[in-house]
Amino acid sequence: MVKARKYVVKNHFKGVPKREDYELVEYEVPALKDGECLVKTEWISVDPYQRAYNPNVPTPYDQFGYQVGVVVESKHKKYPVGARVVSHKGWADYTVISEKKTNPQDSDYLLPDLKGLSNSVGIGAVGMPGATAYFGLLELCKPKAGETVVVTGAAGAVGSIVGQIAKIKGCRVIGFAGSDDKVEWLEKELGFDKAINYKKADIAKALKEAAPKGVDCYFDNVGGEISSVIISQMNLFGRSAVCGSISSYNEDASKQPKATILQPSIVFKQLKIEGFIVSRWLARWPEAFADLIGWIHEGKLKTRDHVTEGFENVFDAFVGMLAGENTGKAVVKV
Template sequence: MMSSLFSRGQVLLTKSFQPRRINSIRTMVIAKKYVIGKYFQGEPKRSDLPLVEEELPPLKDGEYLIQAEYLSVDPYMRPYVYRVPLGRTMIGSQVAKIIESKNANFPVGQRVFANIGWRTHTVIREDAGGVFDQPPYVLPDFDGLPASLGLGVLGMPGNTSYFGFLEICQPKAGETLVVSGAAGAVGSHVGQIGKILGLNVIGIAGSDAKCKWLKEELGFDHAINYKTQNVATALREAAPNKVDCYFDNVGGDISGIVLNQMNVFGRISVCGSISSYNADINAMPKTAIIQPALVFAQLKMEGFIVMRWKNRWMEGIEQNLKWIKEGKLKYRETVTDGFENMFDAFVGLLQGENTGKAVVKV
């Protein structure tokens, strides 16, 4: 446990799943996995993702067997699930330990990051890419930090923050940055990068506790509780000279407000739109018209998927690790215990129950 920077979520007492061996010599492992039984309609339902068992065959040359230690739940899973055929394993990434190997590049005992979904055990080929076509990789040395950070600040969310903010917003010292979904894994990270680079940073979050964390622990200059404050009024007070950069995690009316308070040649990096993920897509959109703001302020608005920078992946991890070691970048994790509680952790994330990165410890 990492001092005050490591926050544990509600612990549910469940027994860790262990592989069931067939005969005295290991020939097969019985793994557990969640499969996509039905595409989500509105808020995800437990019956949409049934938990099943799967027999894994003995290893072939070049393969290795991993056992999940930490699994990630992320907002992108909600819209991305429609890209995966029904009956397949629910998408997601994990940090796992290699427990058997016939691949010299992946020796027993090493930890790997693998984008292979919600499953306890997996036989992997070296070129397996998952939904993002990203082959598994051995985790770099985190110098004593938790391995779970490979799913957060030192993994995909960290690189989403690093590349998505720096490459698209092109921030400059003295500018004003607004981050929506600011208390999540990506938003909290982006705001801290803004402070490292000398920007005035305003976060928008959904509770007083989250706003307090952003200001008192992470160093945000201002934090707005969108549930209790008038966002337009609060934003004018916090940014009297308007906004130069907006990192958008939520979309919807909040984003319409921010866009209408931006300076000429402002830049918007669109990471996600969690406000709409459970909405009826046939009834959308129902938000303010943004084109006048884009035209008259000559704004640049660009969406992105972090895999755009997969050829620079370790650059982001190394820089974020350096900032952590220098005390410039803090993180928090909301941890749910038990593979059987993956679904609860996922729904809780979509409802904003997490602070920082949401992970499940197997």
């Protein structure tokens, strides 16, 4: 019998998630049935949506999330021993994957051929975050060469990919991030035309200087007042893809922060603002992965992992990511 460990969420979070909100459960993995395989986890992803979805999921629940693992025992038709699989099995060091799906969120697939890249990229730039950047920007914002694209949370897993794809498409790119080090990384390493530290800058003034002709596309990861300011400077028929609202995830649901009203900008600029969840395009993720892998190997797109070592440190990695400690994709090496 294999002994496994998993993180179980006991409580709905109040503010920043706390260690006592979780229980680390040890159990013996039952014998495999036909159509199942046992996967040993190698990489675990921590992401903002794991905080955002918490109030809506009945507790207790196994902490969901993407992971990459290697098949160590198999009665599964698609996944032989030695295969690497990306699944949504979350914070567990061993998981059982079944051919039978009972939960629509229970997606899994073979790790794409990364052509020599670290397998951790399979839960980052060539995983759910990369697909989020790819489809949110290209399907909803539809940027054209020469246009100005703004992205918030620009140094994170999604935002850093959004900005680089926009550059590949011939756009001028402005990113907002929360530290001078992140600003320097975005400008010097990733090729953003301008990056702004939102914690120090007068946002409206800094954006006006960086984009004197206005903003055509806005990829919104954070919500809040910064988004109201950016949307107020958008051009006629501007497009915004709303990916997340990191600024409010840890706030009391009954005391949500208020931001400047958007309707005048939306009406008079005739803006298109659309929220999305990337599973909308799940069947098309391989299209995104093929382009993303190609761009990485062509040197057009750079990836960066913020690595935390050790299964016992997943919670710390999660809270650190929510606090903006990561530059690039926050991952845990098991």
